[in-house]
Amino acid sequence: MxxxxxxxxxxxxxxxxxxxxxxxxxxxxxxxxxxxxxxxxxxxxxxxxxxxxxxxxxxxxxxxxxxxxxxxxxxxxxxxxxxxxxxxxxxxxxxxxVNSDYVEGTPYLQPERNLNQVNLPYPYGHLPAKDSVFENIDYDQLQKAVALPFGNAAVQRTRTLVVLYKGHLIHESYSDGFTKETPVLGWSMTKSVLATCFGILEHQGKIKTEWAAPITEWEKDERKAITINHLLRMQSGLEWNEDYSGISDVTKMLFLESDMTKAQRIQKAIAKPTEIWNYSSGTTNLLSGILRQQFRAHQDYLNFPYEALIDKVGAHSMLIEADLEGNFVGSSYGWANTRDWARLGQLYLNKGEWNGEQLFDESWVNYITTPTVHSQGIYGAHFWLNAEGKFPDVPSDLYSMNGFQGQYVFMIPSKDLVVVRTGLAEEPDFDINGFLANLIKAIE
Structure with a gap:
């Protein structure tokens, strides 16, 4: 005993x-x-x-x-x-x-959506995709390539896959529990969506990336030198810890803060702008707050990403979640079905043009795909790059929207390809280089 x-x-x-x-x-x-x-x-x-x-x-x-x-x-x-x-x-x-201060039933505004159906085949409209056949595609090789992400399912954990070639749907696959209608959380792919809003505003002549970030708290210290461009490139020099394994800047922001636009804003400078590259979800949510400042009314801010981008390209399944103060959580919380994620990729392959309308300037694509100093060629402006051959068997002009657990929208301009893969595993469990190399082989 x-x-x-x-x-x-x-x-x-x-x-x-x-x-x-x-x-x-x-x-x-x-x-x-x-x-x-x-x-x-x-x-x-x-x-x-x-x-x-x-x-x-x-x-x-x-x-x-x-x-x-x-x-x-x-x-x-x-x-x-x-x-x-x-x-x-x-x-x-x-x-x-919600937190202890939240009052049940507190009123809130919500985005006003235009969910009109466009009478064009997918991806440019909402009619069924064309049954297209391309002479230069080896369809046996294509089937082998698109099967790769679903091989060894317990490890790769791929959920959905969509491939667009020359603006045509040439393949889509879904694991159990997912269909072409199922919204998928893009996690940090949302960062690229938020950044695109700045490209649209710049095209409209309402903002310039070289402008100083409009943050009152920074006007009297060294942070006043930080521009919107520095924020888009994650090179502001502000302190930030993007560690998801414990209590860090990013986990406190996402799971404790009511206003996520403040988390990066209050951080001190540890370097001058451009001296370091430091990936930061707090920076994206700070940009979401700066985006909100561009509108007089909160309703206009809530409407803008949808009326200027998301619903404009027919991505009606997309929803960007907001924090308790009504700010879009642009760092992490964008949802859309896989076909709609692919629409955004096709918009970028089209250099901002959609059904005859230029949503952002062609130069914006050059801007977001220009490598950021100290990123070793893997990052542009809220988009990931292959500029220095991280994926050795894939064209160097590949750029992408990336998210936690292996959410990807790959754009490969030289091959006219948009590839969307979602799942619960990323590199090295999911072999990006091998999959994309085999896919490209099918169309060469």
Whole structure:
């Protein structure tokens, strides 16, 4: 009995130490679980059982006990009964974590959408895609190539795949639980969408990337030298820790902050602009706040990404979630079905032209694909690059929208290709170079 008591005491002490060391993380863990559950049900169209079994089955996050109330459309999560977090649904704005200051039933604005159907074949409209056959495509090789992302499903975990060639749909595949209508969370692919809004404003003559960032707090210190261009290129010199493994700048912003535009704004400068390249989700949300400043009314800000870009190209499934203060979370929370993600890629291959209308200037594509200093050729302006051959068997003109867990929109201008792949695994588990090289081989 004495031995049993001693063993029990040791176990209790171990549990106490583990809880003590991880207690601050519990808020982040339960926040992630509640937020993801709420969004994945109301936007992603999945069941709670599916989400728990698949999306939330990841280190630390799987510790959370997560539930969804379909009547109130709220998700709650806690870890061993501690740090309970709740996410509510707001029509048109997605799911959002609430805090103790939140008043139930607080009114909010939502984007006004134009969901008109365009009588053109996909991707330029909403009619069925043309059944196109190209003489230069080796269709046997194509089938082998598009099967690669779905091979070894337990490792690669690919969910959806869409391939456009010369503006025609030549392939699409979906794993169980996904269809051409299923919205997928793009995570940081949303950064490229947010950046595109600045390209549109610049084309409209309403903003210039070389302008100083309009941040009042920076006007009397060294941060006044930071421009919108520096922010778009992640070279502002501001301090930021983009670490998702624990408590960091980015996890505190996404799962604790009501106003995510402030997280980067309050950071100190650790270098002069252009001296370092530091990837920062806080920078994108700061840009979302700067975008909001360009409009007199909050409603105009909420409408702009949709009326000027998203609904303009017919990507009606897309939704960018907002924080509790009504700011678009441009760093992380854009949803769309795979076909609609591909529409945005095709817009870029078209250098901003869509059905006869120029949404952003052709020069914008050159701008966002110009390598940023100190990025080793992998980053432009909120887009990822292959400028220095990170993917050795893929053309160097490839550029892409990238997101956590392997969300990608690849644009390869020299091959007239747009490729969208979504899933739950990224490099090295998902072999980007091998897949794209084999795909390109099919059209050469």
């Amino acid at each position: 004495k031995l049993f008591k001693r063993i029990l005491l040791v176990i209790i002490l171990i549990i106490a130490v583990v809880v003590y060391l991880n207690y601050p993380k519990l808020n982040i863990i339960s926040g992630y679980a509640a937020k993801y559950m709420g969004s994945s049900i109301t936007i992603g169209q999945h069941s709670s059982d599916y989400i728990i079994k698949n999306d939330l089955a990841m280190p630390l996050i799987e510790m959370a006990d997560t539930e969804y109330d379909s009547t109130t459309k709220t998700a709650t999560a806690s870890v061993y009964g501690l740090m309970t977090r709740k996410a509510i649904n707001r029509q048109g704005l997605g799911s959002v974590l």
